[in-house]
Amino acid sequence: xxxxxxIITGGPSDLMPxxxxxxxxxxxxxxxxxxxxxxxxxxxxxxxxxxxxxxxVLNMMAFVESQWSGEIANRLRGVGRxxxxxxxxxxxxxxxxxxxxxxxxxxEDDPKPGELILLxxxxxxxxxxxxxxxxxxxxxxxxxxxxxxxxxxxxxxxxAVDALLPLAQAMLxxxxxxxxxxxxxxxxxxxxxxxxxVDLAWLRSTPWRERIAATFDPPELRAELGTITAITxxxxxxxxxxxxxxxxxxxSRLGWHLDPLIHHGETLxxxxxAGHDIALCLEAAPEQQVRGLxxxxxxxxxxxxxxxxxxxxGLRAHRRDGKGNEREWTILGAxxxxxxxxxxxxxxxxxxxxxxxxxxxxxxxxxx
Amino acid sequence: MSVAAVSEGxxxxxxxxxxxPVAPTTLVIFGATGDLAKRKLLPALYNxxxxxxxxxxxHLVGVSRKEKEHEDYRAECEQAIGQFSRRKPDEDVLxxxxxxxxxxxxxxxxxxxxxxxxxxxxxFEKNAGEKLNRAFYLSTAPNFFPVIVEKLGxxxxxxxxxxxxxxxxxxxxxxxxxxxxxxNRRVLDVFEEAQVFRIDHYLGKETVQxxxxxxxxxxxxxxxxxxxxxxxxxITAAEDIGIGSRAGYYDHxxxxxxxxxxxxxxxxxxxxxxxxxxxxxxxVRNEKVKVLHAIHEPTLQEIPEIAVRAQYAAGHSGGEDVxxxxxxxxxxxxSTTETFAALRxxxxxxxxxxxxxxxxxxxxxxxxxxxxxVTLKPVPHLAFSQDGSLGVxxxxxxxxxxxxxxxxxxxxxxIPGSRMRIRSVNMEFLYGxxxxxxxxEAYERLIMDAMRGDPTLFTRNDEVEAQWRICDPILQAWxxxxxxxxxxxxQYKAGSHGPSEADDLLLDDHHWRAI
Numbered sequence: 058x059x060x061x062x063x064i065i066t067g068g069p070s071d072l073m074p075x076x077x078x079x080x081x082x083x084x085x086x087x088x089x090x091x092x093x094x095x096x097x098x099x100x101x102x103x104x105x106x107x108x109x110x111x112x113x114v115l116n117m118m119a120f121v122e123s124q125w126s127g128e129i130a131n132r133l134r135g136v137g138r139x140x141x142x143x144x145x146x147x148x149x150x151x152x153x154x155x156x157x158x159x160x161x162x163x164x165e166d167d168p169k170p171g172e173l174i175l176l177x178x179x180x181x182x183x184x185x186x187x188x189x190x191x192x193x194x195x196x197x198x199x200x201x202x203x204x205x206x207x208x209x210x211x212x213x214x215x216x217a218v219d220a221l222l223p224l225a226q227a228m229l230x231x232x233x234x235x236x237x238x239x240x241x242x243x244x245x246x247x248x249x250x251x252x253x254x255v256d257l258a259w260l261r262s263t264p265w266r267e268r269i270a271a272t273f274d275p276p277e278l279r280a281e282l283g284t285i286t287a288i289t290x291x292x293x294x295x296x297x298x299x300x301x302x303x304x305x306x307x308x309s310r311l312g313w314h315l316d317p318l319i320h321h322g323e324t325l326x327x328x329x330x331a332g333h334d335i336a337l338c339l340e341a342a343p344e345q346q347v348r349g350l351x352x353x354x355x356x357x358x359x360x361x362x363x364x365x366x367x368x369x370x371g372l373r374a375h376r377r378d379g380k381g382n383e384r385e386w387t388i389l390g391a392x393x394x395x396x397x398x399x400x401x402x403x404x405x406x407x408x409x410x411x412x413x414x415x416x417x418x419x420x421x422x423x424x425x
Numbered sequence: 426m427s428v429a430a431v432s433e434g435x436x437x438x439x440x441x442x443x444x445x446p447v448a449p450t451t452l453v454i455f456g457a458t459g460d461l462a463k464r465k466l467l468p469a470l471y472n473x474x475x476x477x478x479x480x481x482x483x484h485l486v487g488v489s490r491k492e493k494e495h496e497d498y499r500a501e502c503e504q505a506i507g508q509f510s511r512r513k514p515d516e517d518v519l520x521x522x523x524x525x526x527x528x529x530x531x532x533x534x535x536x537x538x539x540x541x542x543x544x545x546x547x548x549f550e551k552n553a554g555e556k557l558n559r560a561f562y563l564s565t566a567p568n569f570f571p572v573i574v575e576k577l578g579x580x581x582x583x584x585x586x587x588x589x590x591x592x593x594x595x596x597x598x599x600x601x602x603x604x605x606x607x608x609n610r611r612v613l614d615v616f617e618e619a620q621v622f623r624i625d626h627y628l629g630k631e632t633v634q635x636x637x638x639x640x641x642x643x644x645x646x647x648x649x650x651x652x653x654x655x656x657x658x659x660i661t662a663a664e665d666i667g668i669g670s671r672a673g674y675y676d677h678x679x680x681x682x683x684x685x686x687x688x689x690x691x692x693x694x695x696x697x698x699x700x701x702x703x704x705x706x707x708x709v710r711n712e713k714v715k716v717l718h719a720i721h722e723p724t725l726q727e728i729p730e731i732a733v734r735a736q737y738a739a740g741h742s743g744g745e746d747v748x749x750x751x752x753x754x755x756x757x758x759x760s761t762t763e764t765f766a767a768l769r770x771x772x773x774x775x776x777x778x779x780x781x782x783x784x785x786x787x788x789x790x791x792x793x794x795x796x797x798x799v800t801l802k803p804v805p806h807l808a809f810s811q812d813g814s815l816g817v818x819x820x821x822x823x824x825x826x827x828x829x830x831x832x833x834x835x836x837x838x839x840i841p842g843s844r845m846r847i848r849s850v851n852m853e854f855l856y857g858x859x860x861x862x863x864x865x866e867a868y869e870r871l872i873m874d875a876m877r878g879d880p881t882l883f884t885r886n887d888e889v890e891a892q893w894r895i896c897d898p899i900l901q902a903w904x905x906x907x908x909x910x911x912x913x914x915x916q917y918k919a920g921s922h923g924p925s926e927a928d929d930l931l932l933d934d935h936h937w938r939a940i
Contacts, residue, residue, distance in 0.1 A: 114859055139861050172829075173855060264477050266442065267442055271480070274438075307438075310440065370516075370518045371518065384553065386482060388481045391518045
């Protein structure tokens with residue numbers, strides 16, 4: 058270790074709940090020194106107790122503005138066991154001249170005899186504008202070789218994304234974060250040409266997609282998929298993108314042709330064609346407190362209507378059959394919360410969902 | 426996509442979803458107030474509900490002998506879920522799960538139970554406005570299995586037009602070959618084999634399923650996986666605990682029935698089976714049955730050579746003095762039940778001829794571990810001097826199922842220094858370090874698979890019978906030998922590595938791995 062570096066064992070980490078940490082920091086450091094410090098911290102922890110073993114699942118690189126790094130730390134703290142094996146936070150302050158870094162190797166518990174406890178590594182590298190041109194060479198030595206790498210840039214910064222993307226196999230984004238949803242679709246679409254995209258807006262719709270799929274799974278109801286006549290999707294006012302992705306998913310799975318949507322105040326409407334017209338309506342739900350979908354309704358030519366609404370302890374289902382009989386019940390499921398969604402996003406970086414990109418492409422055709 | 430294409434093909438909406446849809450179902454648990462229901466089934470159902478994995482319409486009915494009201498049973502369920510769930514329950518989800526639960530009290534051979542059950546099931550369907558699949562989970566003492574199945578048949582509950590009806594049967598599936606055959610006959614008189622889901626919860630463990638991935642998704646092992654390269658295989662299921670409060674069951678079962686006849690023979694099948702053509706239930710189970718058929722039924726003369734049993738005596742475990750088996754509460758005086766069993770089996774087929782498979786299972790051993798150790802044959806010629814080293818050992822591949830699931834490959838490596846000296850080192854892979862997800866409980870997976878109608882992880886009737894054909898002669902022979910006090914049953918000290926008699930099974934220069 059150089060004279061200005063320091064290792065402290067036992068202090069709390071700021072990015073994950075831990076009972077014990079080994080922490081190192083150095084001002085005016087280099088990527089090589091950071092990487093060497095991480096190796097030393099890991100060896101120390103393993104020597105301290107053979108039950109400590111490093112997690113080796115996923116690297117995550119987060120490019121964040123330094124003034125918001127506390128908020129990002131809070132969000133990442135909530136992901137629990139989905140914490141990346143090695144999290145590299147590039148904390149950006151344009152005026153910074155010097156490269157400073159802090160590294161910690163944290164364990165969530167003390168190992169009991171015969172038990173293994175995973176170690177998670179976190180590196181926070183403080184960088185400035187002068188480092189942007191060399192971003193790749195700063196981050197590259199810090200990622201664990203042969204592990205997939207997920208890139209997240211929650212505050213935009215396409216120049217940083219461009220620089221870091223060669224290191225990543227997956228890109229995490231939340232397309233409802235974009236101020237304008239048509240820009241969100243274009244950005245997600247452009248990124249998905251280059252890398253596997255994990256979109257939190259898409260993941261928030263998973264329970265809705267599962268339930269639509271389940272409703273039409275019985276063979277006697279599956280034929281109704283071909284006779285859908287109208288869909289209404291209600292969404293958080295900032296989550297138009299989520300509603301468009303859901304319609305895009307149905308369109309791409311069922312072979313519909315979509316027309317551009319038309320604005321009517323807070324509502325967007327349009328139509329799809331599947332040999333017959335399908336009325337589409339996207340409504341903002343101002344009463345909805347959390348991001349994502351608030352409800353949806355699907356109608357078929359035979360008079361069947363399925364309605365799903367966000368409710369306590371799951372989705373509230375309402376179904377009207379072709380004879381007009383109506384029934385309501387709750388489909389059980391706990392809310393994952395925003396921390397759960399982010400954790401799911403990290404986990405999804407290791408999987409591949411072949412339906413997102415076609416849904417995105419279909420959504421793009423609906424742009425007014 | 427045309428309307429016809431949608432209706433005739435697969436559901437186009439399931440692509441990309443991690444959870445496949447399950448048809449609306451009512452699950453009926455017989456033995457609903459028992460230990461298994463409280464500790465495993467109800468927590469598993471809660472966790473499935475929490476994750477949104479249950480069918481969109483799901484109803485639960487508990488059937489048990491104890492007289493109680495619906496509300497009382499719901500309160501019991503709430504308590505069990507709170508106590509045994511792997512996650513803290515979400516109040517709203519728990520309330521949603523509990524509010525609809527019904528309880529039907531009565532003796533399992535009383536017609537009134539089934540009449541009431543039918544009324545409850547019909548009520549759910551009337552309320553739902555559609556017919557619901559039905560799954561009957563037999564979580565009772567095994568002697569009730571036949572009567573429940575037959576009563577279900579008599580009351581027309583084994584079939585339900587336009588829906589699927591399934592019966593899930595807990596282990597043990599018989600306590601002998603004869604009982605298993607008789608139970609299969611009585612079950613299959615009422616249900617089709619495709620409706621029957623015989624639980625061996627080991628098969629629901631991620632670790633067992635990982636064995637298939639390990640063998641058939643990695644090209645480097647399969648070329649070595651035969652008699653030309655493998656010297657012998659050891660499968661160990663050791664527990665450090667005693668029988669606890671399970672004397673009533675265990676004293677009539679013993680280690681062979683409790684672990685070897687089902688779980689460990691299933692592990693052996695996973696090690697020895699040929700690659701299935703596909704991973705459909707029938708193909709996988711066909712391959713496992715072929716392995717069981719390749720193990721010949723031991724003759725009475727062979728049994729002393731290939732099977733050892735023993736019982737634990739007082740000793741020390743975890744730094745505490747612990748009693749011997751015969752001093753455990755609830756154990757019959759002079760019981761001859763074995764708490765340790767070891768077998769040497771051979772799989773007589775082209776791939777495995779001449780390779781011994783050693784199986785051992787026991788309670789109150791040195792520690793808890795379940796593992797499969799595959800020892801390769803030694804290298805044909807060693808060019809290195811072994812002076813000053815621990816010697817070059819044959820490579821050993823160890824698949825650990827618990828407590829730390831992983832794969833260890835023992836390799837020879839040079840000891841640093843100026844001389845060419847070799848010793849064994851471990852190359853370790855731990856599943857826990859490489860995956861983020863928490864494995865679901867075996868019962869969560871199995872309940873979902875049963876409701877979905879996927880029998881891959883359940884035991885087929887011919888598998889059960891083939892397992893019994895191997896174990897039944899051994900049990901019969903053991904039943905005719907005297908007990909521990911007469912010197913017919915070896916003892917081992919609690920907390921030890923088992924009886925020294927187990928060494929007699931080993932061929933050549935083989936030795937048991939340390940527990």
